Amino acid sequence: MAASEYIRSLRSRIGHDLLLLPGVTAVIRDGGRILLARHAHSGAWSLVGGAVEPGEEPLEAVQREVREELGAEITVTGIIGVYGGEPLMVTYPNGDRVGYVTTAYECVLRTPPTPDGVELTEIGWFERRDIFSLDRRGWIDRVLADVRG
Template identity: 55%
Template sequence: MPISPYLSDLRGRVGHALLLLPAVTAVIRRDDRFLLCRQAHAREWGLLGGGIEPLEKPEDAVLREVREEIGVAATIHGIVGAYGGEDLLVSYPNGDRVGYTTIAYSCSIPVDAELQFTDGALIETGWFTTTEIARLPRDRWVDRIIGDAGRPGGVLAADQMSVVEKAVCYVIAEDRLLVFTHDDTDILATGVQVPAGTVRDDESAAQAAERELFEETGLRGAVTRSLGTEFYDLAPLRDEVALRHFFRLEVVDPEVSAVWQAGEADPATGDSPISWTCRWIPLAQAHVLAGGLGARLGAALR
């Protein structure tokens, strides 16, 4: 949401100096998972929320923030607690400094709700268990609030297992999905895959998806929708957990009958050159995707 006229007027008077602001936080829970979000200017995950407007009731503010940020009507079930202090001291990219005092509300949203980033503040959302949250880069205050909401008096313990962020691409055209299989490796070892790869430090997950699509298939495509995130434990292959960001992408004028070879002449791992064969398979056969790569395919089709 753009800065409110009230806050804009304050900033005009004090510049970037520290402001103490009242706020609200939505703790949205579904079974054992909590809804977290990530803003365009931040790497860390956090909870939905924002400032209270002049003369606005806090409960009205939290409902407004949820509606503005993800386009969904929420239901309030109670107050989790009130929070402040150094953990809620925020420095924004433009230099503004804010110390928030926030009231956290326990909320729910409809199970079939389609989340939409209506005000442009967010770029991603995901549902996570407390164990998964402990593996995420997250705002400092998340643990206190989730700890109180999930198990009174508890705090989240840091999970030391290595987490690597991945982007996964679903390119769909004419009821077919773009996939590939490795040419020189037994299909029992690698399976049927979709374009995917590691998110670099200097790019967003969506940018990584578009890059990986081109590098692995030679096709240029654009992300049309974020489909959410899933954790995938890579053990026993590797002692790490992948946080997968799933996206639907589109390419211009795809030739869905095409079969072509791609590969890497000099893989980053230092191994021998590898090649794979790209093709389009009917969506009805997409259940063959390997290693949890089909986890968000249903969301891509809705």
């Protein structure tokens, strides 16, 4: 996780203690296929997303996260749902603990994606039925169950 100045400021005061953060998730589709990314910190496949910055609109945050992590532009076509709880609790390799409450947006690409090589090491398009055999973050199953079509 590339920490923003805001998160670094909080961490300087609370150390590795749990932070509850608003997040955004991009469910990028191409017909029946869904774009997943392999995360550098865990090696697991997941959807693209991250934290909403102070003062930032969530819609702008999902566009920014896709731009930062994939170098791509998206069009958001709707909201799939809002997710949180134990499945979205993360302990990063440095010991930082985060609980995300994320809004998942349905998206389509406007420009080609390329993983940033820092947070994401690989990307791939997967049919929904093939995702369940991947080493993945379990919470994405909840999101994908709510994706229509």
